[in-house]
Amino acid sequence: MALLTIDEEKCKRDGFCVRECPFMLINQTDSESVPFTNPGSEKVCINCGHCVAVCPHGALSHEKMKMEACPSIKKELIVGIDQVEQLFRTRRSIRLFKDQVIPQKDLEKLIDLAHYAPTAHNDQDVQWLVISGFDNVKKFSSLAVDSMRDTIKNNPGSTLSMSLGRVVGAWDMGIDVVTRNAPHLIITHAEYETSPVSEFYPTDCATALSYVELAAPVMGIGTCWNGMFSSNVPKWKPLQDALGIPETNRCYGALTAGYPKVKYYRMPLRNAPRVIWNQG
Numbered sequence: 001m002a003l004l005t006i007d008e009e010k011c012k013r014d015g016f017c018v019r020e021c022p023f024m025l026i027n028q029t030d031s032e033s034v035p036f037t038n039p040g041s042e043k044v045c046i047n048c049g050h051c052v053a054v055c056p057h058g059a060l061s062h063e064k065m066k067m068e069a070c071p072s073i074k075k076e077l078i079v080g081i082d083q084v085e086q087l088f089r090t091r092r093s094i095r096l097f098k099d100q101v102i103p104q105k106d107l108e109k110l111i112d113l114a115h116y117a118p119t120a121h122n123d124q125d126v127q128w129l130v131i132s133g134f135d136n137v138k139k140f141s142s143l144a145v146d147s148m149r150d151t152i153k154n155n156p157g158s159t160l161s162m163s164l165g166r167v168v169g170a171w172d173m174g175i176d177v178v179t180r181n182a183p184h185l186i187i188t189h190a191e192y193e194t195s196p197v198s199e200f201y202p203t204d205c206a207t208a209l210s211y212v213e214l215a216a217p218v219m220g221i222g223t224c225w226n227g228m229f230s231s232n233v234p235k236w237k238p239l240q241d242a243l244g245i246p247e248t249n250r251c252y253g254a255l256t257a258g259y260p261k262v263k264y265y266r267m268p269l270r271n272a273p274r275v276i277w278n279q280g
């Protein structure tokens with residue numbers, strides 16, 4: 001089957017698809033002719049769907065993405081920059097959670113939204129692990145604390161051990177400052193060293209979690225990045241094994257999630273961005 005199917009009646013020969021293809025796989029002989037791809041282009045195509053998305057006439061289908069299957073953009077749903085600014089500035093790291101789990105369908109919605117995040121080479125390599133249930137999450141925190149105990153034992157007196165000592169001390173007093181009594185832990189992981197672009201998998205996983213983090217408050221859900229947890233995964237085999245992440249994969253990020261117990265009334269300030277504007 002050809003990579004692209006172009007409806008000759010609908011095609012206006014405007015060449016948008018030709019200019020849009022990131023790998024220059026679409027050709028057009030002249031401004032009167034219908035674009036085409038050469039045999040073998042399916043081996044190079046990254047299936048990004050830009051050719052389908054950019055055609056104003058609905059003339060083009062991709063073998064992996066029929067035009068009819070790609071929804072039209074609804075102009076009435078386009079958000080303004082003021083809404084975006086408020087969304088970004090009111091997103092908070094949530095560390096106090098209600099005693100309530102998130103319905104499965106809402107977790108699925110968040111992951112569904114996040115799987116539209118960009119990935120290097122459009123590899124769509126991000127894999128998910130969602131741990132649910134207060135006691136279940138705590139079981140994994142406990143393993144992260146074991147890892148911290150091990151670090152302290154092997155590096156006594158280091159700055160890291162001193163800060164980990166506070167976390168472990170709190171844990172021993174019944175205070176969970178690792179996953180903060182959250183009902184869910186959302187983890188992204190990906191294979192490593194399996195693809196020419198696997199160096200970007202940590203970025204892809206973090207980007208996907210950022211999408212979750214930004215979409216969550218719109219659904220009344222709060223999240224918090226959990227470096228304290230994820231940094232212990234590669235260090236502690238019992239934690240890795242309990243998570244069940246395949247041997248071929250690495251954990252590249254974790255978010256706790258639940259319903260916030262707190263409400264915010266103001267947007268805190270941040271340092272000014274440090275930017276070099278190089279204008280030639």
Ligand SMILES: Cc1cc2nc3c(=O)[nH]c(=O)nc-3n(C[C@H](O)[C@H](O)[C@H](O)COP(=O)(O)O)c2cc1C
Pocket residue numbers: 091092093094095224225226227228229
């Ligand atoms: C990669 C990363 C790791 C983080 N790890 C933790 C963590 O282990 N525990 C925690 O309470 N907060 C963690 N945070 C949250 C930051 O402390 C928080 O983003 C920062 O204080 C700013 O607050 P805000 O997110 O509400 O703007 C982490 C954030 C990022 C981006």
